[in-house]
Amino acid sequence: MDVAPKLLDMVWAILIFGAVIAVILGLAALYEKRGGRRAGWWFVGPSLVLLAIGLVYPALKTLWNSFRDAAGGSFVGIDNYTSIFTNSDELVVLRNTVLWTLVTPFVATAIGLLYAILVDRAKGEAVAKAVIFLPMAISLVGASIIWKFMYDFRDPAGGTTKHPIQQIGLINQVIVWLGGKPYNFLLNSPWNTFFLIVVMIWIQAGFAMTILSASIKAIPADIVEAARLDGVGGFQMFRFVTFPSIRPAVVVVLTTIAIACLKVFDIVRTMTGGNFDTNVIANEFYSQTFSAANQGLGAALAVVLFVLVIPIIVYNVRQLRASEGR
Amino acid sequence: MMAELTTPDVAIDGATVSEKPPVRTRGEIAKRGLSSPWASLVAVILAVVWTIPTAGLLVTSFRPSLDINKTGWWTVFTNPDFTLDNYKQVLDTSQTSSLTPYLINSIVITIPAVLLPILLACLAAYAFAWTKFKGKNVLFVAVFALQVVPIQVTLLPLLTLYVKLHLNGTFWAIWLSHTMFGLPLAIFLLHNFMREIPGELIEAARVDGAGHVTIFFRMMLPMLKPALAAFGIYQFLWVWNDLLVALTFAGPGTATAPMTKFLFDLTGSRGNAWYLLSAGAFVSMIIPVIVFLSLQRYFVRGLLAGSVKG
Structure with missing residues (x-):
């Protein structure tokens, strides 16, 4: 070697x-x-x-290519964009990307916030947080392997009464224990997309938890104390004191996760390859550009991705500005 | 909080409804959110659910390959049977399925891909923060805005460029790509840190006749350690865990491909070889997990600042 x-x-x-x-x-x-x-x-x-060579020039080139044909030759107007929004396969891609971007941020943030509040100032807080946060440190490919194993499906029809098929994926085993039939999680659309989304939630909840926990701890103690003296407790404390104080952080977390979901590639590529109607924009971009050799469509998909990211970031920056009182 | 939600009579009315037995003092109610056994139970359940997927694959990586495909990993609690064979196999360089060359590639890719953008960004951030030149503000806003460019937009034109320059399939293609993609965030983050340094210090040094090069090395670099650590860890995890750049720019076989690409290919070609996948996945995870656990503090800062990259 x-x-x-x-x-x-x-x-x-x-x-x-x-x-x-x-x-x-x-x-x-x-x-x-x-x-x-x-x-x-x-x-x-x-x-x-370096930025001019590595980002500006390629981005402009891609914009240019998005109006050209598969080989990057003749000009085709907005044909590539039209096919993204009319072709039935591409519409599935758009639908899935929308699902990813809408579902993941809210679920992951809710779980992260709940956990941050539950372990706040509890015994062993640091360890409890590390457990949830650890998935952030590993690669999306590694996370995909972990979850593919969780979802593993063995067709029970292949066994005999003497040697029945044993499930090796935990989730299907739990279903069997509860008396159900094993289910092929990654095969049936549209639910399979939700099972892929679970992986992203598993990763991003830790991110949400960390950021929100830091911002909960930054709430001035006198505000909490004053509310407490006024007899505010429990859920009211959360609604009228905690949540308004951490609102800017919640916006940052939601938008950050939304952007990560718009660009999701590794999970889909590793777990299903975009098959069984689980395809998303970033994966379709890769397939069109590097496998199907359709440069024009690939470029248009990349541009659509770019355009979709912009409003989320503008909203994020505006919220930050507003909360800083500028 | 969860406890409060499960007892809505208290949650909705809070402390104002004092006729509800048992009567508690305000302080006790405020404290309840945490100390309640329900809250602890929910936290523990979440923690267990979050750990099980990883724990399952970890246990699997130590089981004999024949057992893995026959019975579930949870059966080890009744039938313990462990082996290191899976790890021996993925690390054995005489095997074609060996992970070791890719592990080396991951290291060779990551070190320069972290150092290069840090060094370049330090210089640029210093200029944006503390020197004067025409068009500075416009350029800085432009660099800030470049953070939002999804790297997908750049891949094909860059690949074409690398092919023309005969860099394709070399480590340079990967190093340069990660450097260019990391720069906008690095410049922005380091600039913000540098602006926090009091201007009088810089002014005093300027009056004493120190040039910008001197100020940069003597004053700035030593003060920047936390910022460098924050960005360094962020960029390290980004590069080490990257799949997209590796798939696009890495050469064939063991030439330059990192571990993520190897594991990705393995999932596609031998998706049921769990003895290889499990051990391989954990070999690839061990370094980022160690880095993460030891430098968690800085990592959080980097994460917060780098939330829009990609």
Whole structure:
């Protein structure tokens, strides 16, 4: 195995890169010594060049390609966009993306908020939080493998009375224990999309919990104490004191999860490959661009993804501004 | 809170309905949310439900491969039978299903893909925060706005560009991609940290004749440690766990592909080889989990700041 050359490549890359930066800074220092007043350009220069090559140019190119045919040749107007919004397969893709984006944020945030409140100042809070948050640290591919195993389905028809088929997926085993029939979770539309969404909820609830917990702890103690002295307790405390105080954080969490869901790719690609009507925009983009060799449609899907993200972010920024009183 | 919800007579009227027995003091009612056994029970149930999926696969990774496909992992509690064979197999470099080359690739990809954007972004953030040049504000808003560009929009044109430059299939394609995608967030995050440093300090140094290069290295870098850690961990987890960039730019076979791509391919080609999938998944998870647990504090900060990236 060629471990050594790879590691050497890595060290070289870091050294070359460091040297380039050192030369640029050296030139900047020289420029300053000679009385140059705009040293800032030397500092931002390398980043701006990379951003122009890596983000701005490709984004414009993709926008351009979205009005061209499958091979990126002749101009086809808005045909690619028309097919996204009329083709029955593409409509399923849009439907699923909408489901992901609407269902996941609210469920994950609700669970995260509930848990944050339940464990707030409880014994072993740190451990309790780590348990929920840990899924954030692992890859979506790893999470998909974990859940594919949970959903594993063995057809009971393949067994005999002497050697019945044993379920190895926990969820189907629980169904069997309760007297039900094993169910193939990833096969039947539209429910299979919800079972994929469960994986995202499992991951994002920890994110919601962490952010909301931090913001609950930041509520000034005197507000809570004053409400308490007025006899406010339990659910009223949540409704009139806690929730209004953490509202900006809730908005950030909801929008962040919504954006992650709009772009969801790894879970769908790993668990179903987008088959059985579980396809979503990001996966359809990948399939069209790199498997089906339909550049035009792929580009249009990427642009649609981009356009869908914008209003969520604008809303997010506006809410932040409003809460900062600017 | 849950406890309050399950007893609506108290929840709706709160403390104002004092005729409801048992009569409690206000302080006791306020405290109840937590100390109630119902609240604890709900929290414990949630924690168990959240842990079981991972625990199930972890137990599976230590079971003999024949058992895994015959009986459920929960049967180990009555029939314990454990082995390290699955891990030996995924780490054995003589096997074609070996994970080890991909593990090396993951490391080789991640270190520069974290260092490069940090270094570049430090410089850019400094310029945006503390130097003057024409068009600075417009450029900064533009960089901020670039955070929202989904990377899907960039993939095909970038791939074409890499092919032209003969970078395709090399580590450079992956390093550069992660660097470029990480820059807007890194610049924005580091800029915000740098603005918090008092301007008088910079001014005083300028008056003493220090150039920007000196100020950057002598004053800024040492003060930036928490910010660097926050972004570093965020970018580390992002790169280590990435699948999309790897699928698009990694070369064939073991050349440059990271572990996520290997596991993804394995799920597609040998979806029932749970003895490989389970052990492989845990090998890929162990490093991010350690990093996450030891640097949790910084990670949360990075997460909050980086919420729109991707």
